[in-house]
Amino acid sequence: MHSGMIARMVALVALLLPAVATAAQPVSTFRLDNGMEVVVIEDHRAPVVTHMVWYRVGAADEPAGHSGIAHFFEHLMFKGTHQIPEGAFSKVVAENGGQDNAFTSWDYTGYFQRIAADRLGLVMGMEADRMRNLVLNERLVATERDVILEERNSRTDNDPGSLFREQMNAALYMNHPYGVPIIGWRHEIEELGLPEALEFYRRYYAPDNAILVVAGDVNPEAVLELAKTHYGSIAPSNNPPDARPQEPPQLAARRLEMRDARVRQPYVMRQYLVPTYEAEAPGTAAALSVLANVLGKGITSRFSQQIEIADRIAVSTGAFYNDSARDRTAFTIYGVPAPGHTLAEVEAALDAEIARLVAEGPTEEELDRIKRKTRTDLIHAQDDVAGLARLYGSALAVGLTVEDVEGWPDLIDAVTAEDVRAAAENWLLPAHSVTGYLMGTDGEAG
Amino acid sequence: MGMMQLFTRAGAALAVAAALVAAPAAAIEIEEVTSPGGTTFWLVQEQAVPLVAVEISFAGGARLDPADRPGLANMMAALLEEGAGDLDATAFAKAADELAARFGFGAGRDNVTVSARMLADDLDRSAALLALALAEPQFDANAVERVRAQILSKLASDETDPNAVAGRLWFARAFDGHPYARDTDGTPESVKAITRDELAAAQKRLMTRGAATVAVVGAIDAARAGVLIDTILAGLDEGDPPDAARAPETPPAGVEIAELDVPQSVAIFGQKGLPRDHPDFIPAYVMNHILGGGGFSSRLMEEVREKRGLAYGVYSYLANYEDADLILGSVQTANDRIAESLEVIRAEWRRMAEEGATAEDLDAAKRYLTGAFALRFDSNAKIARFLVGAQEEDLGLDYINIRNDLIEAVTLDDIRRVAKILDPDGLSIVVVGKPAGL
The missing domain is CATH 3.30.830.10 (Metalloenzyme, LuxS/M16 peptidase-like)
Structure with missing residues (x-):
């Protein structure tokens, strides 16, 4: 469920790109002083809102040998902070009548909630909190690693078509990390631990590497004020992801x-x-x-x-x-x-x-x-x-x-x-x- | 910051949740409309986007497939977009593209469904095209063979797909002697045997005005919507809703294993549930939400995934079919740990049956269920599907307004009473894989 879109995301984007909002759903954009981009899409048909934070980091930004850490870390983002007790994030969203989830692709990692429009501040506060204040320990990491190995079983190892596409991808990319599966190679997932997770988090989870998208029954100026309140005070990392290794000339079919x-x-x-x-x-x-x-x-x-x-x-x-x-x-x-x-x-x-x-x-x-x-x-x-x-x-x-x-x-x-x-x-x-x-x-x- | 709300959420958030309850009711006004031709349907006018969604469900579906032709309704539905009138499959697709109309056809155990998404500007021509597909489907020999080959290809792939194998086996075991025992896609033998005449006859028999439940949502008024529906249904026979044929009530207890060489076992578990019109249905719905329906916050998720890392997903749900009412669930766990997953699930089933829920559980479930109700109504397409379901279940025009009150009225005693239907030892379980220790 977390990262339910891991395999779907790529196809989805291709399908959706031709679509743009028209006058019925005006789009506004802002940028906070700390570099965080903000996009607001208005739709007043129902009193609900979709709140998303996208980080410009994905599986293709993982250190060599640590495949799967971007997605693994996405799961760990639901664990807790000093303010949100362990395991409480999704429960608080649910108790406010909302739904939440997250997804990881090669290029990005996204977190979202769908909730009544008057709870936007609540979920923004929680999302801003876990951008920098996550608290992790070895026990949490070990259990979640088992969950992810089962996720790999469900998505990939139980399905020869998935294994085949993994092999295809690995052959298409001779040098670029798009050739490594988003969920990670099993033998590397098995070795992922707390230090790798924390290193990834500190390096990439910062407002200047993030995009806020709010869509629904909202007013753009009010969203901007809320965004300033919750995200505006977080310091930028000034450390964007590096350029990835690129493909050499491909000469052989x-x-x-x-x-x-x-x-x-x-x-x-x-x-x-x-x-x-x-x-x-x-x-x-x-x-x-x-x-x-x-x-x-x-x-x-x-x-x-x-x-x-x-x-x-x-x-x-x-x-x-x-x-x-x-x-x-x-x-x-x-x-x-x-x-x-x-x-x-x-x-x-x-x-x-x-x-x-x-x-x-x-x-x-x-x-x-x-x-x-x-x-x-x-x-x-x-x-x-x-x-x-x-x-x-x-x-x-x-x-x-x-x-x-x-x-x-x-x-x-x-x-x-x-x-x-x-x-x-x-x-x-x-x-x-x-x-x-x-x-x-x-x-x-x- | 807003964080302080979290620590006072029991009090403060509850007050806000109560205010939320009225939101969907205020936002959505449902009209019951009778067309000039005599078809009664539900309409929601929504002018904000220039689209009209039409959803039609024909009661019946795969459960009415002849005993030696499982898969007939499914194949028939798949062929509705493959040519009609004097348009062959390609010409029909081009005509739909030209109008920017999107049509979807499908068959389930209990119904044949039609979903149409049309531009408000081109409604008359789009409706006429859809009407043609319903009134004069070609079942052209080439299209029949092409779709047959596609279905056979899928059936072949399903033979080693553990999820497909588990679903088929669970229903075969639970509903021996009833049409639900057969897969809606049919078998290779039945699909090979289906003839063009059988397809045409099934279409005429299953898709009648008498069996249709209809909803319209979008930029259209009641008068025009009535004409639209009459146009779409014009070529169908009058017909009657099909009879029900009550299925066996209690799936067999115990575990059946189907060996398949996969690293992870897929389990489906289930038991008898409650009918949708049972007075305890809403308490059962809330109870199941706490047990296994509530996503990340359910007990099954907490015990199987969060505490033990046994699975990526585990869930249960109330499955109400026309002829049978079930509680169903599924989990997928590595072969050497699946026994532990099933043990944990049985223990949670038992704990709920014996102890019911806590006040905190019930409070959290109510706040989620009442608040999240509005999330079902943020697109025309979603609203249209809801309106068809509400009519089929006979929930009444005001259900959307009273539904959250029904949820709020559920007490701990209600949960305790209804949880007695949970039967951990009677669970009917199918496991596909190479499970150890079962």
Whole structure:
């Protein structure tokens, strides 16, 4: 439950980025003197508020050999301070009719409460308190380590698909820490202890490394006053996370085959290393986003039309682009073979569609449909203000600005057919990719 | 700072909590509307965002699948977006995209559901498209085969997914002889055997106006909402709500193990519960919140996770189906410690049955449940789902206003009385994995 979004967060951000608040939900931004950023999204439909604090630190900022400490520490944040007794944080939220949780990704760690709008000060006070005043001991750390090993069992070790994606990721990144799983490698989780946790906390948990997002039935000026009261007095660390080790030129297409006796439905997956919105020319990210939609989003996509419907080689296909990350990210495609068809056939069919797109580019009809969908997604997004809070928080946490978020639909609108074709040609490069087959222990050899 | 509130929370926070109770009631005004065509539904007008959510539940669902065709309702629902009228699956998807309308179809044990999210500006055309899917689904041969292959692929994956195996086994064991014993997705054999004619017949039989419960939430008034609902339901038969077929009341006690080579065992435990209309249902709901429903603050979470580190998650909930009322729960623990988790859970089950709750437990539960009620109503989509559930359970138009009073009225004696239904030795438990010591 804590970090319930550990695996979902990446996909979620990609889905939500096209959405921005409109006049119905005005967005205000502030910055406190200590460097803490503040985003307020107004929505007065219900007397509730979502309060989130995002730290610009995640699994990709962990010291080598201590994988999982960012997520482990996220769990420890619920343990207690001098003012909040051990284990009381979530209880106090609950006793005030609120819900709380937290999540960890490679780039950020977030904490949130959903609660009646008149309790905003209460949860702000508690969140500000645990930013610097956490009290930990060896006993707490040891029990929580067991919880996290069970979490790893549930998420990863009990599911061959998760283990496969972990292997894929490790192969995609030759040098960057995105290749290390967010939850950590089991043998390293087993060794995490109090000193590693405290070191991580002192280094990264400070207002100048944090973003406050408040969404709901609130007034921006009142939120700013509350933020000054609760967060404003906390001293900055002046010690932001270091730049991460970057990828060297990738020169070799990598392939892996994983066999697990539990696999009953084999599939093929490929990941390409590509730019993000933040790190490179923004137009490239927009073109890659449209490209993912053309190739593999829904029944109207090319993969689906050709490989599932026309040729009936696959029962399922898809393409995803994670546009919001601090460093180079993954463009993912996959296909699940239909009975009687091999992984190699599906892979060849995916490649053929990419080749056709590189040769011909998308049609104007495809381009128009995807652009229109991006615009209308904005309207649907208005029904979920907590989703808008996650959108802004995740974008700011990877180094984007509110203006970047709001400018995204215009960037999508500006994408041309040639941009999409060129993105496929320039970025879906075998040398920058890993192709993986997940298979059972008997049956086909790929 | 606000910290001082924490130390006085028993007094001060309680006073504020009481003030909160009225909040959702004040914010949400539910109208009961009868359309010109005679369909009665619940409406909440919400003009702040230019969207309309329509939620429809057709009573019946997978429990009405023929005995040799489990999975029929599920496959039928999956095909509703795969072509209708003269639109094939691709054309239907493009038409929905064009209107920026989002449609979802599903089947559960007790119902077939339709969720529609539409732009207020394009409501008439969106409703007409949805009506086409309900009135004239194609069940085109190519789409049928494609969806069949997708379901078979999922069923194959489920064979070694410990959560899927545990869920199937628990229901198979508990409801022998009743449709609930069968999985809603069906079996590979039944899914392979389903024909186009069976799908078309199931759609006509299950999705009738008589079986429909409807809610509308969004930027629309009552008159227009009535016309909208008539448009959407126009092609359906009149029909009657299906009969209930009471299921076996008491799942078999004891532990059944299904061996699967995974490092962590998945356990599902459960027993008989209370019907939604039982006078002690609300006390049972509060009791379960304290026992295993309250997220991080429940007793099961405290004992299994926080104190012993035995699991990432553990929970229990009141599961009310049309034909059976249950208390169900789940935990996942490494194979060599799952026996300990189950022992702790049984002990908590027993402690609640024998001692009930403390005043502090009850107070904390009431403050959470009354305060968090408002969190269910912060989007049109959530409100629409609530309105359908409230109608199906026959809770009445004023439930949203009195619900927190019902929670506040629960006493320690109520909890003690209702906790007697907990039967630690009678728990029906399924464990999937390679558990040691069971």
